[in-house]
Amino acid sequence: xxxxxxYLVPVSAANKQAYRTLAEKMAPLFLEFGATRVVECWADDVxxxxxxxxxxxxxxxxxxxxxxxxxxxxxxxxxxxGWAKMMADNRMQGESExxxxxxxxxxxxxxxxxxxx
Numbered sequence: 001x002x003x004x005x006x007y008l009v010p011v012s013a014a015n016k017q018a019y020r021t022l023a024e025k026m027a028p029l030f031l032e033f034g035a036t037r038v039v040e041c042w043a044d045d046v047x048x049x050x051x052x053x054x055x056x057x058x059x060x061x062x063x064x065x066x067x068x069x070x071x072x073x074x075x076x077x078x079x080x081x082g083w084a085k086m087m088a089d090n091r092m093q094g095e096s097e098x099x100x101x102x103x104x105x106x107x108x109x110x111x112x113x114x115x116x117x
Contacts, residue, residue, distance in 0.1 A: 001113040002036070003076045007069040008107040010058040011100060016042065018100035019067065029091065030071050034082035037072040058105045067101075079110060 011019045020040070027038040043066045046054050054066035073079040086092055 003073045005071040010064040013063040015100035033085040
């Protein structure tokens with residue numbers, strides 16, 4: 001059933017294109033290093049909850065939109081090896097452009113699927 005990295009990131013609406021550009025740069029690297037699929041989703045129909053919701057989860061402010069993303073891997077071992085290769089790759093070093101989001105409010109983690117249909 002594979003393995004997945006999941007991310008939730010607050011991105012200013014004004015930074016949508018910058019985020020997309022970054023995602024388009026990163027996706028081929030994930031695939032090169034073993035990922036089988038990369039998906040980046042801009043919130044479109046995300047309701048405000050009574051107790052919590054995506055915006056509150058990342059402490060969105062002003063015009064920030066929740067971006068929900070995931071990277072699929074064949075298994076956890078491939079994910080661990082892929083990330084090690086990515087972090088060692090020269091293309092990941094010395095990024096001069098600041099990230100188009102506040103990484104301190106990024107929620108992320110690795111997930112083992114329990115149901116797949």
